Amino acid sequence: MLKKIGIVVLFFLLYLFENPLLLADQTVSGFIQDQSNGETLIGVNIYIQGTHIGTTTNKSGYYIINRVPLGKLTVAISYIGYEAKDTTITIILNENKVLNVLLKPTVIQGKSVQVIAERPIEQEVKTSLIQVTPPKLKAVPQMAEPDLMRMLQSLPGVLTLSEFSSGLFIRGGTPDQNLILLDGTEVYNVNHLFGIFSTFDVDAVKQVDLIKGGFPAQYGGRMSSVLDITNMDGNQKGFEGKASVGLISAKTSLQGPIGKGSLFFSGRRTYIDYMINLAEKITSGETKETLTTIPDYYFYDLHLKLYQDLNHQNKLALTYYRGKDKLRYAIDPFDMTFQWGNQAFTAKWTHILNTKLFINGYVTLSHYEIFLDEDDSFANLHFGNAVDDITVKSDMEYFPNTAHTIKSGFVYKKLDSEYEEALNQQRYLFSSNSAQFVFYLQDTWTFSPLFNFQIGFRMNYYHPFQFINTYNQVKYHGQAKWHFEPRMALRYRLSENTSLKGSWGRYFQYITIVPFGNVDFSFMDIWFPSDNSYKPGEAYHYIAGIETVFPFQMHFDGELYFKDMPYVYEFNSNINEVLTGKDLFYGGKGYAYGIDFYFEKNIGQLSGWFSYSLGWTKRKFPEINEGKSFYPKYDRRHAVHLITTYQFAKQWKINFAWTYGTGQAFTQPLSHYELHLPDRTVPLVIGEEKNVSRLPAYHRMDIGIRYDSRLREKLIKRWSFYLQVYNVYNRRNLWFRRVDPEQYPPEVLEIRMLPIIPTFGFEVYF
Template sequence: MKQLYCLLLLGGLRVSTAQAQAPTPPPPAHVTLSGYVRDLATGENLIGVAVVQAGTGRGTATNTYGFYSLTVPTAGLDSVRLVANYVGYERGRWAAPATGSAQHTFRLPAAANELADVEVVGDRRAADDHGPRSTRMGTINVPIAQIKSLPKFMGETDVLKVLQLLPGVQSGGEGSSGLYVRGGSPDQNLILLDGTPVYNAAHLFGFFSVFNADALNNVELIKGGFPARYGGRLSSVLDISMKEGNAQALHGEGAIGLVASRLTLEGPIKKDVASFIVSARRTYIDVVARPFIQSQLKKEEQAGSLGYYFYDLNAKLNWKVSPRDRLYLSAYRGYDNFYANLHDADEGRTNFRRSDSRLGWGNLTGALRWNHVVNDRLFMNTHLTYSQYQFDISEGSERRYLDQGQPATSTSALNYLSSIKDFSFKTDFDYLPSPDHYLRFGGQVIRHAFRPGAVVQNSMTDNLASASASGSRTAGTESAVYVEDDYRLSARLKVNAGLRLSSFYVENKLYPSLEPRLAARYMLTDEWALKGSYARTTQYIHLLTNSGIGLPTDLWVPATATVRPQVAHQFSLGAARTLRYRGEAFEFSFETYYKPMQNLVEYREGASFLNTTDGDWQRQITSGRGWAYGGELFLQKKTGRTTGWVGYTLAWSNRQFAELNRGQIFPYKYDRRHDVSVVVIHHFSPTLTLSGTWVYGTGNATTLASGRYEVGGGVIFNDYGDRNSYRMAAYHRFDLDLSKTKKKRWGEVVNSLSIYNVYSRRNPYYLYFDAALVELNGTVVQPASYKQVSLFPIIPSVSKAFKF
């Protein structure tokens, strides 16, 4: 028995020794490291963070949802070290064994000293999604903190007014928040809020934008070199992301200004799992003006109410379903309301009048999104969106009087409505097989519903009623598929090549469009990058714009069987470099562009939105073409005590329509030869900030009468010259803002003093004809001339912002 036991024991030892000496599997040749980058304090996703393999320069950048994926070789490595670097945050570091793929979420704390320079980790080959080494052209990312630091108009922080300070971007005029990008019109800008289009981005007849900066996480403007994932517009893409809500603790912020106040609340529903954010803003112009209005009405023996206000509501829910899945539900509602409800003060009078009028317009959007990490290299985003813009006018009147000694009543009502509604389904994929490839592909279907103009009239006199209605409805389906690859061909050459196939089906007609996109970057030296791009874009919707000013009566209409979609080709060429001076980093870029456009639409002479109510707006328009070309200089400093930028644009924008201006080429209304902007933000200390902006622009083009003739019976005939042949005076303005932050036990308070138009420049808003003043003896006291109307002199304002 002892011999048998010894044999068994020896055999067992041999088996154990054989198992111990079995060869271990070889380490993988490559590993994929993926995950998210988030703010440590709030859990907010950080967009565009450079995630780099330490010591090699291989890297990538986080996408719109903070996701990154980096596949690296492991030859000779025991571990792989990653560094995450983002302006305004401390560096994040992580080391993973080189034995297999792994996931990690970076949680970056805000920089301890916000005024200190941010050290760039790695070498000059590190990933950069927006700098000189990127293939992207005409793309600018403006931090929300920088937007809030700039001078405010009447105490309101305005995202679009800050974007107007960038080269290649113009405003429509004094106080306007409209965007005219590289010679294009406002309808040629794709404005996205959490991936949902916003069709009218203006409040208060264009003086404020609809975006509440407290609710926003990221603002990116693309002026050219459009990636294939974007389509449907000719001039620009403004991609705005809302915050997701603080996933750690309840926080709030808000502000009280001269014309409006706002409040934002965010916090966890379940910590690190679900969060929310709710933001609201409302003007109180109607409340402040009410005593003055009531006093004036009393003098005129009138009663009732008269006023104007606008409001915005943003809301978002964010739920981490699993480590690989996340759901988002977001919504926005904004509305402007002008109302006048007036009647005679003595309602008992026999002759009594009452009138009720209202003018309103607003946006409603909603989005349901699902993020899914398919695997370590593939990320999917699917969303279902709804967007609506509506403009409506209503007028009603009532009159009570005596008719042949008997009481009688007459009433009338007029309702005008114009709207556009979109339902959209879209899926996007991000695939990162290696640091040399960033592949994106996906598709989208949009169902458009247009109601260009509808009028309903009702009237009743002596119990006899009449009614009439007119208008039209049109529906169309827009669809697209795309693929693009950001591909590094060599150490010096990197390209972004893409293809977008889109189509629009309307009135039994199909408009297909093949849209190639190409952007390339070539490193001439380690400091200088040469860039070029080409993009063909197609737009299936048009905006009919009145040439006048004031009411937002622009109508959205589709391409139809007889009205073709807009098409543009944009060519860009430029250079970029990161300059360093005394330890400070400056980003310099120069870009030229040429953009021919076809199938643009304008109203015929004398036509307006009121002529479209017979159901055939197509008879009121004419089609033509346009050209825009120019050059842009941009020098920006992002770090240090003093930040800001200097921009200069030299540009031309022309139009030609067979039925306008005798078929001759004329300058676009917002053709502006020279445009200059200087923006400076200086931090005296972490609690005291001074900022200033100065802008200069060539005056807008306009059409004036070259002569006036009386043709009989006192009828005056105006003889107009060439279209837009007269230039208004140049526009320039200097604004200042001084902000002081006070720390409190419960949070902080920021008191701001802003001065708009410091030297009170009388900038032109519009021109009007002032007839000659002649005495009875024939002496001309005042000759006939055009007079300029200016809106805003110097306007100081104060605001108080708070956080808790």
């Protein structure tokens, strides 16, 4: 295997260094920043007027243009929501010109203004990518406050099980198959309030990249999709802040210059527990007694980021995140405490070795834990799950010429997982320790202004070096294995504004989820790394699509996809004994295919997007449904979303969202009988084949209205008030249907989702 890697790497190097285009040439490079606060901007278009030479800024706001012509040139820079800017420069032979540009954000009468420039050449071959900025995050009316994961559920190919889940089911994949990164650090749980809210504060978010499939070689470890979140660096020009109060929570954010850079902080906490405790103190009698039976619950999260612009060649960013949920229910003699949360830390060093070589180095730490303690007069119960992730990685971008962009890097990850269960004095521990080393290499080759081709690979060395099971006194060491993941993608421009695109790739996954209790609550999931007793998850992605850009920042994207999953796993709910990881799961296979349509309009008095998805997904396990393939419950044939924002006055705007989805698959009961045993009678229900029936269709409408006042005072710059109505026409969508065999005849129980919920909030900017 190592020999094969060496041959592939040697091929790349020989190709590059024998290429005559690598002779000395002229370059223009630099950073693009927001003029008002110094924040670097991602995805800015930069190109040389009168040519087909252009590029976009990367995640650090950096760009480089190679093979720049000699003489006097005009560099055009454009970005949605900012004034377009043209800069005239003069280039001499072999010059490496540094051009840092500040763009001015522009809002005129509440409308974003953008001068539309010539469309630049695509330097990246991007399939299944949707980029989300803060204005789009806040365009969807939500329950209580804007929420990242809820907004993403309105995009094509993205499904959810219910209104009580932040999990994303993307193109037939499950939430544990999504790689979620926060400033480069992997996050293992994204749920607050049992899944109703997500852990990400939209006020801290700078940009979100959702890659629904066919993701490039720099990403790995998951077999479905990537959610890459970049947080704000903070205002380098002056101090500013925001405070807001909503229906269930209050939050604040502060940012300002410090040293050679900036500091950003945001915090959020619910206050329901404080309100209930206060009500208990001021009430009496039956009301007070009722209040004491309500569990104490709260969640909070903190985001902190320190950014230092040491010099043009070196930048340093430190990010810290902490989130926690805690529920306590105590009525004598019963006492239960249930809590879960994440911590994440990122140290990122950005270094420009020369104008053509850009390096990001990371050290990341991630910790996730969930535990339950339950005490009563009969027993003491405890269970807990913890995941500790220590990662060191580096990403390199090399720009040898206008024809090639080389990306390469490595990842070292040490992953420890522990599950603990205790009943009274008996304690059982299941722990897994593993290490992973990754090397990747990728080249994006621009054959011509019309055609881009991307080819790369990712080599995974996975070593589950220890597994301990104290319940059965099992301890063993796994064997290290190599896995090769080739990737490729292409883009062909049919015209100035229309492109065909496609991608293919192989993906492995070394960690999966064991659901605890009711599988509809994704916040209770337990992570379990592969221990070599079963094969890692595996998937192949096949994607083809078309993309068109229209005037006034309107954009259409359509994609066909097929996902082959030769190795997928389902939790073994009939488990009797756990000796190895294989005992926890049924091994099988699956596939998903479909088509996604996405149309958006980014600027103007009326903006928003429309998405439609048509999809199928199936699973097949020898131990389930008599070995026949079946639709999992997250299979939805149709999904429609319409999101609009209308600015009907200078300071007023209204948001509208409508969602429709085919009902979930479920198993309809056909008959029932009683099994008579010597000591008892057991009622049983016989169902049809697994998941051949459907619940009623899901649909819901949400509306929000917002007022922004500009005070222009020294202390308070402006304030905002918003009113939102969740589920306007009060449709009680069906969550799930269960049969209670204890009743005779068996009773069908229907659990419905949320009713109409009006919410409001107030924000102050200072």
